[in-house]
Amino acid sequence: MTRARHSFERWGALPALLVCGGLFGGGLALAFAQSLGYLPFAGRTRVGVDAYRALLGSSEFWASLRLTLVVALASTLLSGVFGVLLALLVRRRGGRFALGVTLPIPHVVFAVVVLLAFSQSGLLSRATHALGWTNGPADFPVLTNDPLGLGMIVHLVLKESAFVGVTVLGALARLDPAFEDAAATLGATSWQRVSRVTLPLVAPTVAGALVLVFAFACATYEVPYVLGATFPGTLSVLAVRAFGDVDLGARSTAMAISVLIAASLLPLVVVYARATRKRP
Template structure:
């Protein structure tokens, strides 16, 4: 009876997941349907456009840079947080808040902070470091996507820490403590013992945020430049043009889906296996 009740708790999640998977599968199949049945014509069409290849590289650059920076900073912060012992767990609430914060709110925050009319531009102008607010470096709506990358960092860094730090703490509490007792410095214990034994967890988190940022829409749409655009933004624009452009939009979604599945393979590969 108890098992039946526990299964009922996950029934809504299973139902929603099934609907989601059916929708994604339907859209992916439709992207391969042409006028005469199965065809790659929609993919050939978008690859023949001048904005698709720059968009792919732009999306890759944004997702790679933000993910690598999040991973590197998470490893660096982990070293300092582990020196606090169990006290680092008091910071879990801040990680949760940052992770749960809506992307639209994060975008508005960085617009307020980094735009030419934002807080930093006004601060620089008030100290006469720039002659006008328009001289402030373009950090949002810029081709380099600096504002987007910083916004991703805001979300991704706490996630990597929240995802990986508990395992690193368990390793450091046992193997790391043993290494320090044998004369290793805290940094040596972390770099040679704790990090190698927990690196798979960090890499699994890396592939999660890499996949997420590659397919994200809201931040590139709200903070991105006019050109180039992220793949998700191109897909949205094609959908906005009407029913006839829907297969083209689905082809863009197909690229995002295939790349996400590719990254999922590495996620499951690096995810630490539970001992039986």
């Protein structure tokens, strides 16, 4: 019985992994083939790296890459800081429900909420005008559909801080309080206990959560579509635009962008796997 249970724990997830790996791997292989120009439905079977060469020589691609990285890095770092602080606060004072209030809301719905609240004609702009702080919508700062990606960052931070907070709170609940008690007995202050004991113990969990946030921020489409500027768009928006082009030859460009996004995120999978193995 014990041997059968051990075998199930070792191989029980294999069917699901094979299905997920087959679907993901098959889709990625098809995308790679099309990125090389293999489009038999369009009468194109000659393969090459023309799409990649054109991307690397395109100023629009590099502008999109910079915007994608800026938005992803800023939202990941801010979500990590606020998420950890929220988890520590909830652990100390309660309020677990309030921490995850934004989690069930779909990203596209929350993006519309951010647009209605922070746009120049939104609720916040009208409130500042009613209070006499601004003379009209034109005086309100551009926080959505801006080339700096501020609206996207605001959206991702508000959403992903809750995700990081809930994840870290679960790790905090599993911590053995004896470590913090021992530090307190040795004269450590509250801040020293948090910074030298608690945070190092939950660091793998934080790292794993931030990897997921960064990967999502790099690959999401609906958030930059609703809150991003027309130019530059993020890589995901650039890929969808190319995919929907009436010229089927642009399909190779769309798939090349998708392959580059997937390839750049694969190392994060290794980081996430290592972080999850070290979770408390």
